[in-house]
Amino acid sequence: MIKVALTSGTASQYTDGKTEVNVEAKNVRQMVAALERDFPGLGTEIQQSMSVAIDGVILPDPYLEAVDEDSEIFILPKIGGG
Amino acid sequence: MNEQPKQFKWVGTRTIRPDGVDKVTGRAMYGADLTLPGMLEGKVVRSPHAHARIISIDTSKAEALKGVKAVVTAADMPEAESKLVAAGEAMINFRDLAENVIARQKVLYAGHTVAAVAATTNDIAERAAALIKVEYEVLPHVIDVLDAMKDDAPVLHDHIFTGGVKPKPEKASNVANRVEFALGDVDAGFAQADIVIERNFTTEPVHQGYIEPHAVVADMGQDGKVDVWCSSQGHFMVRSFCAGLLKIEMSKIKVTAAEIGGGFGGKTTVYLEPLAIMLSHKAGRPVRMVMSREEVFRASGPTSGAAMTIKIGATKDGRITAGDATLYFQAGAFPGSPVGPAAMTAFAPYDLENVRVVGFDVVSNRQKVVAYRAPGAPISEYGVESVVDELAEKLGIDPIEFRAKNGAREGTKAAYGVTFGTIGMQETLEAAKATEHYKIPLGPNQGRGVATGFWFNIGGESCAGIRINEDGTVSLTEGSPDIGGSRASMAIMAAEVLGIDVTKVKPSVVDTDAIGYHFVTGGSRVTFATGMAVVDAAKAAVDELRARAAKIWGVDVDGVVWEDGHAKPASTNVGDFEPMSLAALAAVANKTGGPISGHADINAKGAGPGFGTHICDVEVDPETGFVTVLRYTAVQDVGRAIHPGYVEGQLQGGAAQGIGWALNEAYMYDKDGKLENAGFLDYRVPVASDLPMIDAILVEIPNPTHPFGVRGVGEVPIIPPLAAVNNAVAAATGVRFTALPLSPPAILAGMSAKD
Numbered sequence: 100m101i102k103v104a105l106t107s108g109t110a111s112q113y114t115d116g117k118t119e120v121n122v123e124a125k126n127v128r129q130m131v132a133a134l135e136r137d138f139p140g141l142g143t144e145i146q147q148s149m150s151v152a153i154d155g156v157i158l159p160d161p162y163l164e165a166v167d168e169d170s171e172i173f174i175l176p177k178i179g180g181g
Numbered sequence: 182m183n184e185q186p187k188q189f190k191w192v193g194t195r196t197i198r199p200d201g202v203d204k205v206t207g208r209a210m211y212g213a214d215l216t217l218p219g220m221l222e223g224k225v226v227r228s229p230h231a232h233a234r235i236i237s238i239d240t241s242k243a244e245a246l247k248g249v250k251a252v253v254t255a256a257d258m259p260e261a262e263s264k265l266v267a268a269g270e271a272m273i274n275f276r277d278l279a280e281n282v283i284a285r286q287k288v289l290y291a292g293h294t295v296a297a298v299a300a301t302t303n304d305i306a307e308r309a310a311a312l313i314k315v316e317y318e319v320l321p322h323v324i325d326v327l328d329a330m331k332d333d334a335p336v337l338h339d340h341i342f343t344g345g346v347k348p349k350p351e352k353a354s355n356v357a358n359r360v361e362f363a364l365g366d367v368d369a370g371f372a373q374a375d376i377v378i379e380r381n382f383t384t385e386p387v388h389q390g391y392i393e394p395h396a397v398v399a400d401m402g403q404d405g406k407v408d409v410w411c412s413s414q415g416h417f418m419v420r421s422f423c424a425g426l427l428k429i430e431m432s433k434i435k436v437t438a439a440e441i442g443g444g445f446g447g448k449t450t451v452y453l454e455p456l457a458i459m460l461s462h463k464a465g466r467p468v469r470m471v472m473s474r475e476e477v478f479r480a481s482g483p484t485s486g487a488a489m490t491i492k493i494g495a496t497k498d499g500r501i502t503a504g505d506a507t508l509y510f511q512a513g514a515f516p517g518s519p520v521g522p523a524a525m526t527a528f529a530p531y532d533l534e535n536v537r538v539v540g541f542d543v544v545s546n547r548q549k550v551v552a553y554r555a556p557g558a559p560i561s562e563y564g565v566e567s568v569v570d571e572l573a574e575k576l577g578i579d580p581i582e583f584r585a586k587n588g589a590r591e592g593t594k595a596a597y598g599v600t601f602g603t604i605g606m607q608e609t610l611e612a613a614k615a616t617e618h619y620k621i622p623l624g625p626n627q628g629r630g631v632a633t634g635f636w637f638n639i640g641g642e643s644c645a646g647i648r649i650n651e652d653g654t655v656s657l658t659e660g661s662p663d664i665g666g667s668r669a670s671m672a673i674m675a676a677e678v679l680g681i682d683v684t685k686v687k688p689s690v691v692d693t694d695a696i697g698y699h700f701v702t703g704g705s706r707v708t709f710a711t712g713m714a715v716v717d718a719a720k721a722a723v724d725e726l727r728a729r730a731a732k733i734w735g736v737d738v739d740g741v742v743w744e745d746g747h748a749k750p751a752s753t754n755v756g757d758f759e760p761m762s763l764a765a766l767a768a769v770a771n772k773t774g775g776p777i778s779g780h781a782d783i784n785a786k787g788a789g790p791g792f793g794t795h796i797c798d799v800e801v802d803p804e805t806g807f808v809t810v811l812r813y814t815a816v817q818d819v820g821r822a823i824h825p826g827y828v829e830g831q832l833q834g835g836a837a838q839g840i841g842w843a844l845n846e847a848y849m850y851d852k853d854g855k856l857e858n859a860g861f862l863d864y865r866v867p868v869a870s871d872l873p874m875i876d877a878i879l880v881e882i883p884n885p886t887h888p889f890g891v892r893g894v895g896e897v898p899i900i901p902p903l904a905a906v907n908n909a910v911a912a913a914t915g916v917r918f919t920a921l922p923l924s925p926p927a928i929l930a931g932m933s934a935k936d
Contacts, residue, residue: 104598107537108361112347118363147265148272152599156787156886159641173598176360176521177272178637180704180896181389181446181554 101130101166104173109149113141127151127161130172150177191673191683192889195826199668199688200440209440212396212412213471220398221250223460223470224306225453226296226313227480228288231322231546231854232335235286235295235315242312243298248305251463252313253297253456255285259428266425273450277515279426281549282455288317289337289514290546291855292479294452299460299468322546322854326511327488329355329545337514337544357516358542360524362597370503370535374494378571382564383920384903385847386486386511389553390838390866393442394477399457400467405429407458409436413451414444414662415701420693422451423458437692438662445838446552449701452481478859482551483848484560485510485518491527491564499578501569501587503535504528504596508561510542513549518542522637523557525597526900527565529635530606530792531587536596546854552703554835555636555896559842559903563921566632566904571917580631580908581619581794585610588633589792605818605882606633606792612880613794618814627800627811628912634793634900638709638893640785641700645714647675647722649777653764655679657688659715660699661707665895666827670708671715673823674889678719680746681763697782705893708823709884710785716888722779729766729773734758787886791893793817795836795901799909806928808844808910814876815901820884820892829877832898836875839902841867847922 100121110118122133130151135142145151151161152173158164159177166172203209240252261279265272279285283294296313300306321335328334334355342350345359371377397411407429413419416436424431441448453470460468472481492505506527512518520540528536538561573583588606595601613619613631623629646658657675661667668688676683700706723743730748731738740755741748747760770777798812815832822828845865849857858864883890903921911917916931 106361106598107363108345108359108539111361112345155600155602157599157637157639158786159639160784171600175525175598178522178525178639178704179449179552179556179701180636180639180706180893181444181449181552181556 101168101170101172103130103134106175109174113138113144124166126166127164130166145174148177149174189677191677192821192823193825194673195824196669196673196683198666199672200663211393211442212439213469214439215398215410217398217400217467220467220469221299221301221464222303222306223297223299223457223468224310225294225456225476226310226315228284228291228293228295230288230317230319231291232320232337233288233317234320235284235288236318237316238296239314240296243309246305246309246312248301249298249309250301250466251299251460253459253463254295255283257459257463258283258426261426273517275425278422278450281515282426282452290548292548293514294480297456297460299464324545324547324850324854326486326509326543326545329543330509330541337546341516341544355544356541357512357544360521360540361538362524363537364533364596365535367503367505367535367537371494373496373502375497376572376575377492377494378568379490379492380568380919381488381490382567383488384486384560384563385921386483386547386550387553387842387846388478388483388864389445389447391443391445391447394472394474395448395452395481396471397453397457398467398469399454399461401458401461403465405433407434409434409454409458410439411436411454412439412441412448414441414448414664414703415699416662416693417660417698418449418701419451419454423455426455427458435692435694438690441662441664444664444702445554446556446703447482449552449703474861475859478864479856480548482513482549484553484556485512485550486848487511487560489561489564491568493565493568493572495572495576497576499576499583499586501531501533504533504565506538506561506564508538508540510540510557511547511550512542512544513547514544515549516542516544518550519552519557521557523561526558526635527561528596530589530633531596532589532593533596554838554899558634558636559839559900562634562900563903563907566901567907570630570632570904570908581610581614584633601790603882603885604790604792605880608880608882609792609794609816609818612878613796613814613816616796616814616878618796618812618876621812623798626803626913627798628909628914630797630905630908630912632795632901632904632908634897636705636791636896636900638788638791638896639704639706640710640788641706642784643699643711643714644697644782645711645718645780646696647718647779649722649763649767649770651767651770653685653762653767655681655686657686657715658691658696659688659711660691660696661711662702663690664702665831666824667707667711669827670712670823674712674715675719678716678723679763680743705791705895706788709788709887709891709893712823712891713785713887714781714783717781717783718779720779721781722777725777725779726763726766729770729777730761732773733761789820789884789886789892791818791897793897793901795905797902797905797909799906799913801910801913801928803932806925806932808923808928810840810872812873814878815898816878816880817894817897818880818882818892819894820887821881821890822879823889823891825879828879828894831894832877833875835895835898836902837867837872839899840872840906843903843906843921844923
């Protein structure tokens with residue numbers, strides 16, 4: 100099981116306020132699918148408008164990146180810039 | 182791993198800018214400089230109303246005018262689907278993008294496009310635009326962000342129901358979205374505090390203020406192929422948006438990035454480009470469109486103005502126990518303010534256990550906001566850094582020491598949830614404290630302010646091509662429009678890897694047909710991400726050069742190394758061969774396998790976060806309230822400066838823009854919601870004579886994920902100035918101001934209230 104951390108705002112919408120959830124996944128693609136299955140709408144929200152940070156590195160378009168139980172995984176809004 | 186500094190020949194040097202001569206001699210081609218045979222001039226008809234329903238548009242008189250070749254209204258444009266796309270700092274809805282380009286049923290701000298016309302001359306196009314009759318039903322409007330949130334406010338969009346809340350509201354609202362970030366227990370944190378300061382702040386929207394207005398030439402052929410030449414921070418973005426808005430296949434649109442006279446985030450979307458293409462399609466001739474300065478102000482995006490409440494608690498010994506912020510951001514006429522990044526960055530410079538930030542994205546009858554350097558961060562960090570400074574003052578602790586005590590370090594869990602890797606927050610504070618500037622005594626009515634700033638920095642898609650020419654020179658191609666001297670940095674990095682003189686490398690930003698997709702030039706990503714692609718492409722070319730030498734020598738390629746621009750035997754065991762230079766290998770390339778090149782197409786990851794600390798000295802005239810900036814120092818962790826001159830320029834430019842934001846710039850609307858100061862005379866940005874020389878100090882804590890240690894540098898320097906100036910004015914006057922800009926009347930009023 101991997102631990103996925105969410106912002107409190109996202110958690111209030113999709114996970115009944117839980118800012119950390121556990122799912123079974125070996126990469127981000129599987130993680131997003133598992134989150135969508137367990138928390139309907141969350142996976143879609145991640146794909147549309149969120150980034151995933153793994154071990155402190157923010158990935159705007161994550162897909163096949165490996166994750167494991169030791170990974171620090173955080174879901175946050177996409178970041179651009181001027 | 183990073184290369185070691187001692188190995189560098191070109192990285193860190195101040196080479197001549199490849200585009201410099203063209204720019205100082207007037208040879209450089211900007212957006213409005215292209216002229217094509219048969220080209221028409223396009224003009225836009227804009228709404229005079231802040232909020233109105235379009236009843237009818239009569240174009241008949243305009244179309245009948247001699248010389249008019251095409252008129253476009255929303256009826257000519259395909260209906261856009263509701264779909265999220267990346268645009269600068271945020272995701273935006275494609276339907277909103279389409280309706281910002283040209284209004285369909287309602288106009289949502291004074292200046293909103295309702296029609297466009299193309300004619301043989303500018304004069305005829307202007308007369309034709311005046312002949313287009315638009316009948317409106319004027320609706321109540323709302324400008325202020327807090328007014329727009331009231332229950333009785335005019336609602337701009339009946340399909341917007343506040344997102345980010347549960348359950349979904351039943352009533353449409355101007356509050357498009359709510360975001361929240363929280364760590365720990367803020368109430369418990371405040372309970373531990375010996376001192377708690379809470380302040381309400383406001384900031385005004387400010388324009389990016391690029392010197393070159395939006396400009397485009399579009400030419401659509403009878404076969405449906407489109408050529409676009411424009412001033413943009415992302416020609417691939419222009420291709421993508423125009424293809425989506427006009428339902429044209431991407432491969433049929435070629436976009437060339439003209440030289441660009443500034444963008445700062447403001448050119449990460451489209452305004453004129455789809456109109457010019459549609460006019461060209463209807464007229465069968467090329468069309469040029471150029472915004473006037475007034476149109477730039479009335480119709481292109483500033484960044485948000487905001488209202489916010491900041492509350493921070495600390496112990497007597499200077500440890501922050503909790504931070505709480507509520508942010509209300511103007512989005513303009515469509516959702517998409519940078520309140521998300523503002524919320525994430527607000528407390529990011531600090532190592533805090535208890536943090537909560539709530540943000541609201543609010544639409545009103547203003548120009549749609551668009552990215553501006555470090556979107557959102559200058560606003561929220563202005564509030565936080567002002568309160569942090571007040572806490573330090575009240576606790577009697579040096580403001581730099583107070584920040585250092587609470588500042589983020591490697592391993593700190595940022596307030597937005599991510600654990601920092603290698604960062605330079607503490608090092609910028611140390612460097613700032615060590616400056617002579619920080620020690621200079623101040624005189625009467627003078628004050629010194631300090632502030633820090635944080636920005637994430639980003640990577641993203643970039644490509645690069647290295648082609649070794651027959652004479653040993655190198656053509657370097659990439660696709661990131663060059664706003665801040667990036668071609669020089671690309672040439673430096675290529676020369677460093679190839680081991681040749683930097684003047685032998687000619688960098689070019691090529692069109693969308695000539696190279697793979699690039700994300701926009703924004704987010705401080707180009708020297709990092711496109712630079713990474715250039716390094717990879719150069720390394721691929723080196724591998725091919727080694728392979729050619731191996732062929733000539735009849736040895737295995739592993740027996741050939743590349744050093745100082747030459748192929749050499751890896752050891753004496755390989756054989757006794759004279760080193761071959763890049764030029765020598767290029768000269769025989771046709772005999773050893775054909776042209777030599779290297780390419781890279783990447784989605785760069787691992788952009789290193791950036792931190793900066795600024796010091797500002799001001800003198801406030803007690804008679805007039807006028808603020809003179811006496812001294813200014815910008816310190817920043819830049820990872821590694823590939824071209825220090827251009828990095829210093831980024832710091833100086835960001836500081837100048839931030840000082841303007843703090844002291845001068847604001848949008849002023851009349852009672853009808855029409856912008857009153859749509860020009861540089863009344864919207865005053867700082868000019869050279871307003872500012873002292875800005876000292877730039879580069880701290881280099883290399884980013885471990887970039888081959889040369891690069892971090893983005895363009896966003897951070899605009900963040901600290903707002904609070905640095907505010908804190909300096911507070912020190913000079915004894916008044917803690919909470920509204921920007923710090924205009925002389927506002928300062929006089931504040932000083933009078935104190936007395």
